[in-house]
Structures are given as structure tokens and as C-alpha cells.
Amino acid sequence: MSLPETTEKATFAAGCFWGVEHFFRKHFTGKGLLDARVGYIGGDTAHPTYRSVCTGKTGHAEALQILYNPSEVTYEKLLEFFFQMHDPTTVDRQGPDVGSQYRSAIFFHNDQQEKSARRILEKAQVQWYKVDLATQVIPAGEWYDAEDYHQLYLDNNPGGYECPSHYVRNFPPLT
Template sequence: MSLPPNAPLATFAAGCFWGVEHLFRKHYANKGLIDARVGYIGGDTSNPSYRAVCSGRTGHAEALQVHYDADKVSYRELLEFFFKMHDPTTPDRQGPDTGSQYRSAVFTHSEEQKKIAQEVKDKVAKEWWTKGKVVTEIIPAGEWYDAEAYHQKYLDVNPGGYECPSHFVRSFPPLS
């Protein structure tokens, strides 16, 4: 796939990557999403398999990586959506899915992304998720590994497939 010159990269981990990808694709269809891939990041195992990541021993998180059109959607908007569509107050857990592979994390690709991610996280903690501590990690993106082909667009291909019950878009007021 050939990407346009204004196609930055954003990487998020918010639990089971099937639901994360599905919600981002659904919400940002025709609104700036160019491409989305599920995969693994944040660990110390090269070329991990799904089974290895699910074991919790690789250090990797199940994650979503998106290329987006910055003329149509901002990184800040993507971050706000990320914080609306999962529970960032549960360490190593989303709904019934537990383990470090299901952690909440923003993997940044620049100092500017790191700055924006921290600003948004701080506002989210004060204005939206006030009943628990926001545990989302903000860390530099390392090596990305695409998940196996059958995981890509999983809920589009398997519409009745498993979707974490904590993945839905919450109604929060705009951040100040």
C-alpha cells in the first residue's frame, strides 16, 4: 500500500486488539483513517506469535497501529477516542481479558506525540475517568510485529466473534 505524504502513524494498546481495530475502523471510516493493522509491540521477543503473546511471557501488548490523514483527523482526536473506547483504569486488564498483553498503552512515534499523549492522559484523568487511576503507559514505540493474517479485520470477517465487553464508546463531554 502506498501511503500519502501526510500519513502519520499512531499506536495504541487497549486490550484485545480485535475490538480496538473494529471500533477505530468503524468510527474513522471516511474520517481520516488510511490503514489499520493489529499486532504486537512493547516486549522483548522477536517475531512473536499470538500464542506466545497470549502466554504473557513476551512482554508484548496486543495493539493497533493506524496510519491516518492529519488533514482530516488529529492525533489528539485519536487519543481522545482511544480513552473513550476502553477502560484505562484497569491495570493489565480489559473486561474478562487479563494479563500484561491487555494493558492500556500509547506507543509514541515522536516527542510531539509523547507531549500530546501526556496532556490528553492528564485531562482524561481529571475530567473523564475520575473514579480510578488512569494507568495507561506512554512509552516510545519500539519494534512492531504484525499479527497473523487471520487477526486482521477479525470482527469484519467474523461478525459474531468475541468482542471484549469493555470495548464501547463512552459518552463524555469534550475535554477542556
């Protein structure tokens, strides 16, 4: 795949990565999303597997890494959608999925992403949720792609598991 020179990367953890990938692809395909991969980030185990991450002992989160065209969709719009499509109020949990691998986190790739993430988190906290959010804003470390069968999982398994916390909340635009 040939990517534009302006391609940027965004990395989010919002619970079970199958639903996160499915929602972002559904919402942003043809609107700036160039590619998306599910995988693991934020831990201290090299080359983790799904089985090892599910133990909660690797420190990794199930996450989505997006390649996007910033002239078609801004990082801020991706952040707003991130806060709309999962429950950022719970620590290490999305619905019935419990453990640090299901935490809410924004893994930033540069200073501007960190500033934007903190600004949008604050706005979402004050304007939408009105409680302290559990979302972590942390530097992106080493990324590990999940096994091939996890990529496009819900497209390939239409009846597959979807976390009940993953749905798009109807909030007014952030100001």
C-alpha cells in the same frame, strides 16, 4: 496502497486487538484513517506469535497501529477516542481479559506524540475518569504484525468475541 506524504502513524494498546481495530475502523474510516493493522509491540521477543503473546511472557501488548491523514483527523482526536473506547483504569486488564498483553498503552513515535499523549491522558484522568489511569505512555519499539487471520477479525467473523469493556463512553469534549 499509495499513501499521502503527510501520513502519520499512531499505535495504541487497549485490550483485545480485535475490538480495538473494529472500533477505530468504524469510527474513523472516511475521516482520516488510511489503514490499520493489529499486532504486537512493547515486548522483548522477536517475531512473536499470538500463541506466545497470550502466555504473557513476551512482554508484548496486543495493539493497533493506525496510518492516518493528520489534515483529516488529529492525533489528539485519536487519543480522545482511545480513552473513550476502553477502560484505562485497570492495570493489565480489559473486562475478563487479564494479562500484560491487555494493558492500556500509548506507544508514541515522536516527541510531539508523547507530549500530546501525556496532555490528553491528564485531561481524561481529571475530566472523565477522576481516578489515576493505568495507561502507559512509552516509546514505540519494534512492531510485529499479527497473523493474517487476526486482521479485520470482527469484519470477517461478525459473531466473534468482543471484549465487554470495549464500547464508546459518552463523555463531554475535553477542554
